Amino acid sequence: MTIDVLRARGSWGARLGKYGAVLRMSVANNIAYAGETVLRGLFLILLIYVFVQLWHTTYGVLGVPTLGGFDVAHMVWYFAFAEAIIMSSPRSWGKIDREVKSGDLAYRLNKPYSYLGYLAAEDTGERLVRFVLNLAIGSVICLLLVGPIPISPPALLTTLPLLAGAWALDFLGSCLVGLLAFWVEDTFAFTFIYNRLVLLLGGTLLPLNLFPEPIRGVVEWLPFGAMVYGPARNLVLFDPVFFGAMCIRQAVTIAVLLTFAGLVFRAGTRQVNLNGG
């Protein structure tokens, strides 16, 4: 057996299998700490309660049954779903930041996997467990406070790919922030700004179609809406045209961010100095 054979890349199935194993490991790890996630999820109860009050008061003051197509119940379910997405974000930037600063990144780079691929699998596992728990908590509270809303099977089925796309986008955005650690001493400020951009311009607190013009025209072109508003609105107010447009937007944005993240990662790792010992 020659060294070339040993170094040869495996089949696509074998390569994906590695990341599948990491994902399963991450899911198992996070299920082991599900109690902590549930405890954190309790904050969601408070947030939903506050937003129920906010929207009840707003609709009451305006004396209108719907705003931008949302009635109070739809608005609250939209918020709960959007918050479940936000609160499930595993903060991959923090891992990258720590590994770059501590030098652990060098240890990872010589492993037979893509560093970003490994992180993506780990991130997805963590996100999956957190999202399911947060959504369960949010749904119970919504049922208690505003009752159920009709969600059609097409809405449910089409939301799944949009949710996957939203997770991919958030992962890439988070990575780009974390990779700044190659050049800056502290990524804290960038992280804060990124998180708040996703929260606000992603449409978590206020659906993007309720933003006043001309801000609405601008935020609809930014990638943040595809991370939160897209899947959340698709679930509660399903519209095939909106779904199609959001799919295209997510695909284009993922392609751009993926390329960008790859370039930044390569540029960053060129700065890594390895000293044996």
Added chain:
Amino acid sequence: MESTADKTSVGGALAGESAGRLRAPTAGRVPAHLRFVRDALVVNFQIGLEYRASFISQVFGMLANDTMWILFWVLYFQRFPVLQGWGINDVLTQWAITGAGFGIAVGLFGNSNQIARIIAGGELDYYLALPKNVLLHLLVSRMDLAALGDNLFGWGLFLTFLHPTPERIVLFGALALCSAAVMLGFLIAVGSLAFWLGNAEGLTMQLFNGIITFSTYPSPLFHGLVKGILFTAVPAWFISHQPTLLLRAFDPAGLLLELGMAAAVLTVGVVVFYRGLRRYESGNLLVLRA
């Protein structure tokens, strides 16, 4: 050359240079306590400045974070101008006072939201071994740099948008101190639950998030039982709602109520901490604070 590591603990940094003065007996020594707090804050600030880029990054990160929240409310009130008599200026006032108070309670007294972790981890031994007021020493041993950004934000917002006449500046400063006292008392009390519960870190974090959330949403949203809770168990009303009402229309009785509640909540926090401290058992953990 003095290394930065040598300066990363207040106790360590101060012990060498002014140990005699700082190790004065605690009872009835208010000026000594004040000097201790002043010196600790100065040293903590110097530590922060040693890592200048990180310091600036954290302060401006938090400023940007708070500004984003304000943008949400600006967008909201542009779309829906009045919320049961509560307008954009009232929400800005709430955020300004909460930011300024938070900057003091968590920024200057940086361990205030770490009490549960410190107790559960057995790290209290370090403070017990030194001849200082345990709670005071614990609180001032760390500065939360990011929270200083909140303070800057609060004052900046007030001075820029909220009609800062000399009288209102004095009132705002006094109310920010009251708000900080309420936060500090609450944080000490819930952090001290670790004396009874063991690991109360998650609970403390949830309660802390809760009180901040309740402090930053308009008062008309809360009625009945929830409003009752905000007056008592989770005293968010006195962190931002009551100060906002006072800055809107000054009322001496309202100010007295605010002052009284600030003193009461802080007292409750201190009493709960020292009651709990009787139950504390050393874990024989060797804590190195270098």
